[in-house]
Amino acid sequence: xxxxxxxxxxxxxxxxxxxxxxxxxxxxxxxxxxxxxxxxxxxxxxxxxxxxxxxxxxxxxxxxxxxxxxxxxxxxxxxxxxxxxxxxxxxxxxxxxxxxxxxxxxxxxxxxxxxxxxxxxxxxxxxxxxxxxxxxxxxxxxxxxxxxxxxxxxxxxxxxxxxxxxxxxxxxxxxxxxxxxxxxxxxxxxxxxxxxxxxxxxxxxxxxxxxxxxxxxxxxxxxxxxxxxxxxxxxxxxxxxxxxxxxxxxxxxxxxxxxxxxxxxxxxxxxxxxxxxxxxxxxxxxxxxxxxxxxxxxxxxxxxxxxxxxxxxxxxxxxxxxxxxxxxxxxxx
Numbered sequence: 074x075x076x077x078x079x080x081x082x083x084x085x086x087x088x089x090x091x092x093x094x095x096x097x098x099x100x101x102x103x104x105x106x107x108x109x110x111x112x113x114x115x116x117x118x119x120x121x122x123x124x125x126x127x128x129x130x131x132x133x134x135x136x137x138x139x140x141x142x143x144x145x146x147x148x149x150x151x152x153x154x155x156x157x158x159x160x161x162x163x164x165x166x167x168x169x170x171x172x173x174x175x176x177x178x179x180x181x182x183x184x185x186x187x188x189x190x191x192x193x194x195x196x197x198x199x200x201x202x203x204x205x206x207x208x209x210x211x212x213x214x215x216x217x218x219x220x221x222x223x224x225x226x227x228x229x230x231x232x233x234x235x236x237x238x239x240x241x242x243x244x245x246x247x248x249x250x251x252x253x254x255x256x257x258x259x260x261x262x263x264x265x266x267x268x269x270x271x272x273x274x275x276x277x278x279x280x281x282x283x284x285x286x287x288x289x290x291x292x293x294x295x296x297x298x299x300x301x302x303x304x305x306x307x308x309x310x311x312x313x314x315x316x317x318x319x320x321x322x323x324x325x326x327x328x329x330x331x332x333x334x335x336x337x338x339x340x341x342x343x344x345x346x347x348x349x350x351x352x353x354x355x356x357x358x359x360x361x362x363x364x365x366x367x368x369x370x371x372x373x374x375x376x377x378x379x380x381x382x383x384x385x386x387x388x389x390x391x392x393x394x395x396x397x398x399x400x401x402x403x404x405x406x
């Protein structure tokens with residue numbers, strides 16, 4: 074009964090903090106939090122494949138980049154385009170890319186699935202560098218127009234040059250994305266995901282079509298990765314090959330999921346938060362952030378392979394077992 078009461082209070086407290094975050098912590102930490110929200114959503118989208126379906130992708134940056142480039146190109150070349158349609162174009166670009174690749178990649182699994190995505194990821198990275206007349210090459214697409222968020226006849230909220238307004242837009246979109254992915258994992262279809270991860274042959278025996286099921290999950294993961302890429306591009310007013318399609322953009326959500334806990338929906342969010350804090354602290358002393366993150370990843374793999382959420386759950390189980398045994402001893406004495 075107490076848990077049911079505490080949960081709504083905690084969610085309400087979180088909502089209040091999010092609403093007043095810019096006033097409480099200032100512009101700098103507001104921008105840091107926007108970055109965290111973007112990469113947390115991206116990590117959860119990757120974990121929909123990795124943690125819930127058992128499919129490891131080493132090239133998910135191609136969807137992240139497709140979303141960013143789709144939105145940036147639309148805003149650059151379509152005069153008078155509104156903000157939400159531009160974000161929708163980036164979202165659809167990532168979704169269409171996932172739909173094109175799904176018939177090929179969903180027929181393989183394991184190492185083959187991981188490596189084919191590494192190859193595709195590098196292919197799109199090279200294409201972004203070579204097609205300078207479209208993508209801007211190494212310079213990328215920058216300083217493109219960012220229209221105000223408008224509801225015709227009601228409001229018009231400027232975003233460019235106003236980090237507080239952009240914060241509220243990003244938090245609403247990322248929060249809604251996280252809720253939709255969470256809801257997706259809680260549906261009966263989400264249970265099939267877990268079944269494919271744990272015992273693919275049994276799910277096939279039950280009559281479910283494995284490649285088609287994987288394709289749906291794959292498209293969902295790619296589309297929300299692209300949405301995160303859209304907001305990231307708008308946030309920096311820049312989309313580039315290294316910033317949106319680089320190898321570290323593919324590996325960072327995997328590392329966050331491993332640190333936070335691959336088997337948990339909220340694990341990648343905790344992992345992203347840990348790395349965001351570590352990055353902020355490390356930058357004060359050295360530029361070798363990747364080295365510090367690599368050491369932390371090694372320590373997690375060696376001593377807490379199930380991540381933060383796994384370690385917390387293990388401690389909870391041990392505590393419950395201890396309290397149960399203690400209560401039993403008191404009854405017998």
